[in-house]
Amino acid sequence: MILMLIAVVVIFGGVFAVKAIMSKGMNDFFDTMPQPAATVTDWTAKQEEWIDAQQAVGTFVAINGTDVTTEAGGVVRSLSIDVGKPVKAGTVLAQLNTANELAVLKSLEASAKLAAVQRDRWQALARDKLVSQAEAEERATVAATSLAQVEAQRALIAQKTIRAPFDGVLGIRKVNLGQYLNPGDAIVSLQALDPIYLDFTLPEQRVGQVLPGAKIRATVDALPGQVFEGEVTAVEPQIDPATRNFKVQATLANGEYNLRPGAFAHVGFDTGDARKVVVVPQTAISFNPYGNAVYVIQEVPRAEGERDMQGKPLTGKKLIVRQRFVTTGATRGDLIAVVEGLKPGERVATTGLLKLRNDAEVVINNKVPPVTDAQPTPENR
Known part of the structure; x- marks a missing residue:
């Protein structure tokens, strides 16, 4: 009986010993197994001259715009409204009985x-x-x-003779012949379109950076590729205590009536002199709570004894990435300025950042290059 127990212990001990040896061997194999190179796109950091600029959104407003109404009631006897046509101040638009x-x-x-x-x-x-x-x-x-x-x-x-109160462009008429009008009833919209105001707001931190006479640029979604220039003509002296913003009004020429009251606009204006900055695509930045970083691509010699996945020896040089913390600045479209931590000419990874780590080997594939448009426009715009 004792011999049988000893035999069982010896057998089970041998089995566990073999399993332990095999497990250690597998762990050693995976620990020393070469990691496959990560595929990334790259970009060479370059130096550009950027002017400090601010962006805002605004709305176009007619210098004079109103619904023409009547002061006295009566039946419409005649109409002289050319829809969409410009008229001069004093032009007769409607006549009541x-x-x-x-x-x-x-x-x-x-x-x-x-x-x-x-x-x-x-x-x-x-x-x-x-x-x-x-x-x-x-x-x-x-x-x-x-x-x-x-x-x-x-x-x-x-x-009872309704006239245009100012020069402008007529809208769609809202009355018909024979219709009775009460005082205050709208007859037609009249908008003075040239020049035109552009109203926008800025945070209180920008007070003093934009003054009357400052040049501004405006773009509208309806006219991609066109930039309209104007200048600031008024700055609201009071800051809204609820939003901590203040209003700014610019005036733009609008001889072709391309800009319409109520339209949304993207506004840009310069706030400083041109300065040199190092720029990279925004996709090259790894944004983290503890700091922003880039993965710099470097060429280094392979270590002695390196092998590929099939166990074949590797020689020569390889590309690796090293994480480097940087200080970022302003953005412009798909690009971002790196204020500190990167030099012009250094290569950075622009895609696949989540799978990268320090000293990880990479392979460059730029068949789909990173987007680097300083003024991108959506395709469906």
Whole structure:
């Protein structure tokens, strides 16, 4: 019995010993097995001259823009609205029916004429002491009142001729012939388009960086590739306490009416002199809470005894990456400025950063090069 127990212990001990030896051998094999090279794209850091610039978004606003309305009610008798056409200030746009008002005007003019005759007659009698001066003054007051009523009626008739209040471009009319209009009803939109305002806001940190006379650039999504230039004409003196922003207004020429009130705009303006910076694609930066880094690609000689995945010896040189912390600056499109930590001419990895580590071997494949457009435009824009 004892011999059997000893035999069992020896057998199981041998089995466990063999397994331990095999496990150690496999671990040693995997520890020494060469890692496959990671495939990355690369970019050579270069030096460029960048002008410190700021970006904002804004909205175009007409210098004068309104819905033309009527001060007096009435039925539309005629319309002279050329939709989408420019008009001059004072151009007649609509005429309301004035038949009743003209009839009343004739009656008032007759009364005013009679009152003027009576005034003159009583003034002559007062000079001859045939009537009192008070009676003559009463007749003069009646004549003046009658004349004022005539002027008021003429003003009412004039209100029923609707004119363009300023030079501008007409929109789509909102009324029809025979329609009754109440005071304040909109007839047509009128917008002064040339020049045009561009309103945008900036954070309070930018106070003093943008002043009246500063040049600005604007682009709109509807006109890709076109840049419109203007200058700042007004800066709001008060900062909004809720948003900590302040308003800025620029004026741009708009002779072709390409820019329309209400349109969204991208605004850019320079805030300093040109300076030299080292730039790389933004995809080359590994953004981390503990600091931003790049993977610099370097060529080094292979270590003695290096082998590939099939166990064949490797000689010559290889490409490896080394992580380097950098200080980044402004961005411009797909590019970013590296203020410290990188020199012009150094190569950095631009894709596959998540699979990289210090001294990892890499293979360069630039069949799909990194995007490096300083002013990118979406294809579906």
